[in-house]
Amino acid sequence: MPEARPVVFVIDDDASLRRALERLLRTEGYAVEGFASAQAYLARAPYDGPGCLLLDLAMPGIDGLELQQRLTRDAASLPIVFLSGHANVPESVNAMKMGAVDFLTKPADDADLLAAVRAALLQRDTQLAARERLATLSAREREVMHLVVEGLRNKEIAARLGITEKTVKVHRARAMEKTGATSLPELVRLAAEDSPPSPPDRAQP
Structure with missing residues (x-):
């Protein structure tokens, strides 16, 4: 059975940036789903396959940190790479303590962003392998x-x-x-x- 293609979920209220990120990721061979808000992502059917989140920090309604807190209550939560329009040390520290893979400042360099996505997907592979052994x-x-x-x-x-x-x-x-x-x-x-x-x-x- 062929291995499922990783899905990168891009959650950012900036439509132009979100579309740019989606194009970049698709050119690298990833399946991509974009969401304009945390609420829209939460309304999506649960996903437990290979993948990760590219998550904007500052969004109306539920912001990135609050979404991360909600998702980490779920053992099947996906690894998260944060994107922020400004460097904020306390927020980045909190995000990393909660398990974020990386915290990038916008506009992120393409190479840095893709490296962070690869690291997040590797972490997900490790999680899935661990769960198979635990089962x-x-x-x-x-x-x-x-x-x-x-x-x-x-x-x-x-x-x-x-x-x-x-x-x-x-x-x-x-x-x-x-x-x-x-x-x-x-x-x-x-x-x-x-x-x-x-x-x-x-x-x-």
Whole structure:
């Protein structure tokens, strides 16, 4: 089955700039969808394939930062590259802390913009690959993984779940093996792509 073509969603209330960005991206082979507002983008059907957002910071109604905050509540949110008409250090810092891939000042150089889009798409590929690996975990393995990430020791996890410490170690080892994580920091990064499961029945092994 052929791999889906990445979609770049351009969200900017400046129609002329939006069209220019769309033309540039299409010449690079990307599928592009343009939106004049955050509200228009939110009204679109959900999308969970490869892609990213080129997002204007200052827009009427819902601005770029507010849209980012709304989208990051969703585990399937797309990576974001911000565009701003003026350099604002606090806003750029906030955007990056919330997970933005890059923060570019308008008018952005074409090469810089395309490099940021490539970085965002690479991040998306990494996210999707991580979710595929996480999907192979059993419910118990997922729960043990999240408790490990929270910082609980094996003995504490065993007490929390009502299982033996030996069983915790088995589930922990299987989670590491299935996700391909070779260290706790790597497991933490992978777990960030997964929503913590609801507490299962304590009698579950």
